[in-house]
Amino acid sequence: MQTQINELPYKQHQSYSSANPDWLIHPESYKAGIYRGEHDHEIVMTNGLISRTWRIKPNAATVAFHNLMTDETIIRGVKPEAILRISGEDVAVGGLVGQPDYAYLRPEWVDGLTSDPTAFQCTGFETDLTKERFPWKKNHVSANRPWPAPGVSLVFHYESAAEITSGLSVSVHYELYDGIPLLSKWLQVHNNGSSCVKLESFTSELLAVVEWESPVESPDRWEYPNLHVESDYSFQGMAQKKANRTTHWVPDPDYKTQINYDCLTPALLESRPPIGPNVELEPGETFDTFRTFVLVHDSTDRERKGLAQRKMYRTNAPWIEENPIFMHVRSMDPAVIREAIDQCAEVGFEMVILSFGSGLNMEEEDPAYIAALKELADYAHGKGIAIGGYSLLASRSISPEHDIVNPDGAYYVHSPCLESRWGQAYFRKLQSFFERTGFDILEHDGSYPGDICDSTDHPGHHGRHDSQWKQWKRISGFYQWCRGQGIYLNVPDWYFLSGSNKAGMGYREVNFALPRDRQVLLSRQNIYDGTWEKAPSMGWMFVPLTEYHGGGPESTLEPLSEHLDTYDAHLMNNFTAGVQASYRGFRLYDTEETKQVVRKWVDFYKQYRGILESDLIHVRRPSGRDVDCMLHVNPMQKHKGMAFVYNPLDKEIEQTLELPLYYTGISTRAMIREQEGELREYELDRNYRVQVQLSIAPKSMTWFVIEGSVGG
Structure with a gap:
């Protein structure tokens, strides 16, 4: 292994300063790589934003994990790289033991750490580029993003001579990605023996993380370290916090010198399933765990953390941008379906x-039923x-x-x-x-x-x-x-x-049985609140063209031409936010006037689609008492920003509104036009903000298109 390490390029410890490009605006500056460390037996993965270091002798273990963006250490101690539970016993994979204090980790202590003889021992490693988790077939609405996410991979191989793990070997995989402080990890367990082995459970990531707070008494609610951790083993929730099943912040039994009197500080990160998997590996079989993703934050600002999380999904689940x-x-x-297809094609x-x-019954296998649906599919595709x-x-x-x-x-x-x-x-x-x-x-x-x-x-x-x-x-x-x-x-x-591709934006279904005028503002609140962790393309909304949840005629839009003002407002809400909705009914329009309203918003959306499907900055939440505002940003496009300001009142609003333009990538001067008017130059203040003058008619909306100026 030492020969392999010596063949790796060497890179000194990196420091990050305010002069470095912001990775959320200029990610291209940060390429992932694998290097030999300052110590003879060390391997480092880094992309200039984070770095993780392993010592491979006397066993492989993470001995440093740095947030280069804030110049802080993430871990305070060495733990096993994983734990397998077999025949009722926990067996460590890698790791080093003997650390005298788990409040902090001094580099000179690492030299004195030893290998646990009962643990799986490292036998080698491999380096490579990232590989796709599964195939992704792109189509005409797919974003032009690479798959797999560009970056590097590192695999450590472990074997054990213990009787309980006889015949088993473990491969621990890591991937680090370009342009984002994100690392993923998973295990492969191989049964190379001659008898079946039951893997009762596993912990695939174990990090002794620096605590976020140190209270003497135990609070009712703890604050966890500033990391976003999730896995693809997620379910039972349209929000990530609810669906997260594998991330566990628990007390560290090795941390004896913590301030908390009860030693309950949740400073140990474990990524493990809530139950099982309790799988039986037959001879020759390999078991793959779920993948854990660790996103390191460089700020406590809610918007910035949300932008980082959304970038994580765009990076490692790029199909979420199909919208x-x-x-x-x-x-x-069939006649109703064909008419709906025709109308969809007509308005875009x-x-x-x-x-x-x-x-519709997708479980039906009758050939005649299938043939009839194939005929409809062919008709739709032809349109x-x-x-x-x-x-x-x-x-x-x-x-x-x-x-x-x-x-x-x-x-x-x-x-x-x-x-x-x-x-x-x-x-x-x-x-x-x-x-x-x-x-x-x-x-x-x-x-x-x-x-x-x-x-x-x-x-x-x-x-x-x-x-x-x-x-x-x-x-x-x-x-x-x-x-x-x-x-x-x-x-x-x-x-x-x-x-x-898509889950609910966060809407409450029965709210679409409320009177029409209340649905409009509630929908905008749903979008505003739902896009803190979701990109606009990740969540659907709803428009009840026909009766829904027993709301009656006061809540529905049919006849569409008789409630065109509300239909127009729903279309405006969704398309200006870059959010698609389920327009549920039998038709999209019933008169030429209705058709033109639908087409107006579809055309508007397609004209500005690139910026409308970009990230939202949350400027002012809908309250029903004053203007509300959402701002799309994308420093990679000509239209670097697009702000939408809504007036929910029955009277005209005239006021000055401040727009935060930092994440447009514009630093000094911006060219801004209201709707399709003339571009005007605005000077950004020291906080990257500009002030625009509003004059918005009752129950209406205006928008501002933002471009960079020469030298801006």
Whole structure:
């Protein structure tokens, strides 16, 4: 191994200063690489934003992890690189022992650390470029982003001579990406022996992180270190915090000198499944864990942290930027569907989804049924329209034989087990449906919410402790297949890193049964609040063209021509935010005037699509009492910013509004025009802000297009 290290290029410890380009604006300056460290036995991964260092003798272990952007150390101690639980015992993978104090880690202590003889020992390493997690078939609405995300990979190989782990070897994978302080990690466990081995559980990332706070008494709520950590093993939530199942901040039993009297400071990061996987590895088999992503923040500012998180998804799930304009059709009548396709093509919509309540059955295998749908798909494709439909998975009962068996109940009260015979057949039928019909979209309601199943009769899992893992593998594998086929995925759950395109923006369905005028402002609040962690393309909204949730005529837009002001406001809300909505009904327009309103906003969106699908800066939240404002920014485009200001009142508003332009990449002077007016030059103040004068008519909106000036 030492020869391999000596062949790596050498790079001195980097320092980051305010003179360095901001990686959120100029990411191209930060390329990931793998280097030999200052010590003979050290390997360093760095991209100029973060660096992680391993000592490989007497065993491989992380001995430094730096936030170069803030010049701070992230860890205060050395831990194993992973832990496997086999036959009721925890076995370390790598790591070094003997650190005298876990409050901090001095470089000279590392020389005296020793290897735990019971741990897996490092036998070698490999370096390479990043590799795609699964195929991604691009289409005409796909962003021009590289896949896989550019960067470097490092793999450490471990073996053990202990009897309990006889025949097992472990590969620990790391990837570091260009232009973002993001690192991912996962394990591969190989059974090279002659007998079956049960992997009961694992911890794939273990970091003794510097604590964020040090109270003497234990608070009711702890503040965690300033890292964003998540994995692709996520479910049961349209927000990442709810869906995060693997990130655990726990007390560190080795940290004896902490300030907290009860030694409960959550300063140990563990990435592990909540239960299981309890998988059996037969001889010759390999088990892959989920992937953990660690994003290192350089600020506590909410907007900046949100921008970093959204960039993480654009980097490692670039399909989230696919943002087609779609309609939900509530009918299976071919004539109604064809008319909806025709209308979509006429006004510039790009997709038709046969909605919940339409009667579409993707589980039907009758050849005549499939042939009729293929004919509709061919018709849609001939018009340049993608077509797909809705299928309900969870939140329904199949039968006692196939449903989740759990004394605590399923998340949705009733739900099938994905590894029952019914569940396995369901996914086979869906795959066959797409292959035979040529459909392009799956709207998958319920998805898999993480239910645990106690059944011992289902063919796809043995019992409780492997049920969650096996069901997640079933559905995530299907979504990855869809991604490779170019099938668009609307999934009301956090499966983005497993291939899905879009989840709910955060709307409350029954709010669209409220009177029409209240829906408009609530929708803008939903978008404003939902885009802190989501890019605009990651969340859908809703427009009830027909009655929804029993709201009655006061809440619906049909007849469209009679409620054109509200229809216009919904279109304005969604298209100016770069957010697509489910326009649910039987038609998009009923008169020529209605058609022209829809076309106006589609044309507007397509004219400015690049900037409208870019990040949102949250300037002023909708309150119903004053103007509200959202600002799109993208330093890589001609239109570097686009601000939308809304007047919800029944009177004209005249005032001055301050726009924060830092993330447009403009530093001194900006050229700004209101709507399609003349460009005017604005001088940015020392906080990269400009002031614009507003004069907005009642219940209306204006916008400002922002470009850089020469030398700006």
